[in-house]
Every structure is written in structure tokens, then in C-alpha cells.
Amino acid sequence: MDELLLRRLTPSVLGALVRRGADFAAAEDAVQDALVEAVRVWPADPPRDPKGWLVTAAWRKFLDATRADAARRRREELLHDEPPPGPAPVADDTLQLYFLCAHPSLTPSSAVALTLRAVGGLTTRQIARAYLVPEATMAQRISRAKRTVSGVRFDQPGDVATVLRVLYLVFNEGYSGDVDLAAEAIRLTRQLAVTIDHPEVAGLLALMLLHHARRDTRTAPDGSLVPLAEQDRARWDTTSIAEAVVILQAALARDRLGEFQAQAAVAALHADAPTAEETDWVQIVEWYDELVRLTGSPIARLNRAVAVGEADGPRAGLAALAKLDASLPRHTAVAAYLHERAGDLATAVKLYVEAAGKASHLAERDHLTRRAARLNAHRRR
Amino acid sequence: MAKYLLLKHYRGAPDAVNNVPMDRWTPEEISAHIQYMNDFAARLEGTGEFVDGQALAPEGTWVQYDGEGRPPVTDGPFAETKDLIAGWMVIDVDSYDRAVELAGELSAAPGAGGRPIHEWLELRPFLTEAPTITE
Numbered sequence: 104m105d106e107l108l109l110r111r112l113t114p115s116v117l118g119a120l121v122r123r124g125a126d127f128a129a130a131e132d133a134v135q136d137a138l139v140e141a142v143r144v145w146p147a148d149p150p151r152d153p154k155g156w157l158v159t160a161a162w163r164k165f166l167d168a169t170r171a172d173a174a175r176r177r178r179e180e181l182l183h184d185e186p187p188p189g190p191a192p193v194a195d196d197t198l199q200l201y202f203l204c205a206h207p208s209l210t211p212s213s214a215v216a217l218t219l220r221a222v223g224g225l226t227t228r229q230i231a232r233a234y235l236v237p238e239a240t241m242a243q244r245i246s247r248a249k250r251t252v253s254g255v256r257f258d259q260p261g262d263v264a265t266v267l268r269v270l271y272l273v274f275n276e277g278y279s280g281d282v283d284l285a286a287e288a289i290r291l292t293r294q295l296a297v298t299i300d301h302p303e304v305a306g307l308l309a310l311m312l313l314h315h316a317r318r319d320t321r322t323a324p325d326g327s328l329v330p331l332a333e334q335d336r337a338r339w340d341t342t343s344i345a346e347a348v349v350i351l352q353a354a355l356a357r358d359r360l361g362e363f364q365a366q367a368a369v370a371a372l373h374a375d376a377p378t379a380e381e382t383d384w385v386q387i388v389e390w391y392d393e394l395v396r397l398t399g400s401p402i403a404r405l406n407r408a409v410a411v412g413e414a415d416g417p418r419a420g421l422a423a424l425a426k427l428d429a430s431l432p433r434h435t436a437v438a439a440y441l442h443e444r445a446g447d448l449a450t451a452v453k454l455y456v457e458a459a460g461k462a463s464h465l466a467e468r469d470h471l472t473r474r475a476a477r478l479n480a481h482r483r484r
Numbered sequence: 485m486a487k488y489l490l491l492k493h494y495r496g497a498p499d500a501v502n503n504v505p506m507d508r509w510t511p512e513e514i515s516a517h518i519q520y521m522n523d524f525a526a527r528l529e530g531t532g533e534f535v536d537g538q539a540l541a542p543e544g545t546w547v548q549y550d551g552e553g554r555p556p557v558t559d560g561p562f563a564e565t566k567d568l569i570a571g572w573m574v575i576d577v578d579s580y581d582r583a584v585e586l587a588g589e590l591s592a593a594p595g596a597g598g599r600p601i602h603e604w605l606e607l608r609p610f611l612t613e614a615p616t617i618t619e
Contacts, residue, residue, distance in 0.1 A: 216532075235535075236534075237536075241532065463609065
């Protein structure tokens, strides 16, 4: 039983139902029911045309559900209006679903949940487990999201930037539960890249592939964080890196720079360096300059200060940092690191302890605490 | 998407505005309070923001390791312990502002005279997994 095939077919099956006139919320439920039936029936009786089978099954589920509803009249109209079967504009449907599930009227968490279910074909239970909330809560989040977008016309063109933000959120959630959200985000972004030709989609895909390529080396077996400079580069996934670099170069050649391409360019420069010492920090600073210009983001400025510290020395990094708002997340951690590099270990220890107290991630907090402990041990010697 | 713990204290929080102990409320006021809490949890489940909620007995036991092969030492409860947790609710929300808004609503639960207690609730963010993209 190929679960991934089912999940790949999900958006086009759902699109087909919506195009036949089913409302999105009911169609989405019907497709989920059809997927469950496929899992049950296919192992013993695999269909010759999996997508056709799913469309038929889902349409039947939809009609059953509307029959059960009081909307009998609407169903009868639909039966009369059913379009003749023929090749459906699959790519269009899929793209429209991405737009709908990332609609600006949705909160980020609703858009993420809806995208994973309606485009990704994941079950509510899988999504709930991935986000560590009860299944009932996730079911409500999804059904509210569906109600929120129920009035949105399916053929309305959407904004690709909102879709990319949702996919980025899914990717950044990483791995928890039995669903690998990072891998799922890559799959969904790859599928999006097939349906729309846009340099920022390519940029995000490259960015994800580059980070994913390093994933196994980012944590030690005990779960502790391994900083970029200390990662075992021999274990980076060179196939993914090579693929990402090709995708990124093609995107950059189109001269429509955006934030994801710029972030991917930074990640590519890290991936390019055979050792941490050979990292081209000067170029990385230039990309952060672009990123700051494009987004004005304080996080980009903070990352730029780190890069300046590597390119021009820790004093220059501290000078760049001094211009930034000290209340930024990770500002104290960056200051600690730059003071350590500058040889001011007493200040570094104090800042590492302070940064650990402010950390919002468990592994980051432990990492900062370990750094402080290591410097303390070093100073006692 | 961030999880927060709403902590309700038996003891240790600053004084509430409507600070009448529950045993001096009328039975109807107690029912109204419990109903409010249940409705709040149900509403959060409906908005897809509810994760967990539990109430704790006021009396507990302190437990301490006492060395290899020996049973743990138990003691207490200690009357002088300053902080005593009454219960918690875990929510999963889009922003800190939303968490504050919900905590504020919970703090408005009715107490004596059917008026809001204005109880201080403690709002604590969960430490999360590290994000995939950090640098």
C-alpha cells in the first residue's frame, strides 16, 4: 500500500470534486473518507487508475453526505450539472488548493493544519500528533479553517508569498511524532514548484533541501545541538546539496531576488565550504545585506552581525550588534558568542547564562548552559 | 503556534480583587464558577486551542531519594511552602497576545457575589524543539 501515492493524489482529487461544484469543506471530508477506504480496499484489489478510483469514491462519499444532510435539492442540481468526465486541469486545481489553504484570512496555525490535510493528505490524527495537541482540538482547528475559507472562490488567484510562509512554518517545525514535517514540507514545496514557475518557490525549495541535507549532523546522539562549525561535513547529504544548488542558480539567474533565494544563498555558501574555516563569510555578509534590504527583518540583521563577526573579527561583530535592539530573541546568545571569540570569557559566561534563561528552545537552552559550564571549567584551570 | 501553561495557584499568587475564599461563596456561586471554567475549556476546544487542563488536590507529599536500596523519604505537606499549584490549563495559540487575552478571560471567572475574581494567573511559555532553520 503506497501511502505516499495516495497523499500525492489528494490535492488533484479534491480539486476535481470542487470543480464539479462540491463545496470545499464537504469535498475535503469526502476525500479523507475516500482515502480511508482506499487504504482498506486497495491492498486486496488495487485499482488500475488510482486517481479515477479516488475521484469516483470521493464523489460518492460526497453525495452520500449531502444526501444525509438536508441539502437534497442542491445534490440533485449537482447530479444534473455533473460535467462530462475528461482530463482535469490537475496542476491548476492543485495550485488553487495551495492558495485556498494559505488564505490570508486564516491564522498561521490554521493555514498549516489545513494545508497538511487538504494538500498533504495527512489525517487529523497525524497532524495532531505532529503538533502535540489532542485530536479533538486539531479537528476543530481544521473545521474552523474550512468554515473561514468557505466563502472564498476556488478560482481566485492567490498570493504565492502566503503559501511559501505556510510551507516554511511546516518545515521549521522539524520532526515530532510519526510524521516527518520537514520532509513533508519539502514534498509539498516540490509539488508546488511543479505547478507554478516562480523564483521564490525555487528559492524556498533550495533552502529546505540545503538545511535538510545537514539535518543528521545538527544533533548529537544524546539530542544536544551541534553548531554548524562543529558538524561532521562528511555526513552532509551531497545529493540534496547538489540538487539545491542547481535549483538556486536557475532561480538567481532570473534576477528576481527574494528573501528565500537570499537565505538559500547563505545556506549554499555554508554547504560549499569543505571546512568551517574555509567558509566565505565576506559573501555571506553580502547576502545578509541583501536580506536586510529585502525584508528589513531584525533577525536578518542579527544574523548579519554574526557573519560580520566571522568576516571582520569579533570586535566588528560586536559593533554591528550594538546597533540592534537588545530585546531581540537570541541577541544575548550572539553577544555571548562574540565576547567568547574576542577572548572576554568572563563577560561571555555571564551572557551565556543570561541567554540560557531567555532561550525559547530546550536544546538551545541546554547548549548555552553547556557553553557557560565549559568556559567556567576552562577559567578554573 | 506556541504552547503556554496557565497556572492557577492556591497560594503564592498576589491577592485577587474579589478575594473571598470559596467556602464562603453560596452553592450557586460555586456552580456558576465551575460552569464558567468548563465553558471556557469547551470554547477553547472549539477554537482548536485547547491542549490539556487538570486540577490538583491541595495536599501533596514531598518525596526524596534516600540512597541505593532504600525507600524514598516522604514528608510534608509543609504549611510554610509559599507556592501551591491548584491546577493548570495548556493552550496552543498563534501568539503571546492571544495567550494573554485568554488568561485574562479565565481570570474573569465569577466568584463571590457572582463578580469576577480578578485572580492572578501565571502564564508560562513551553520550551519548544529547536527550529530546523536557525542561522
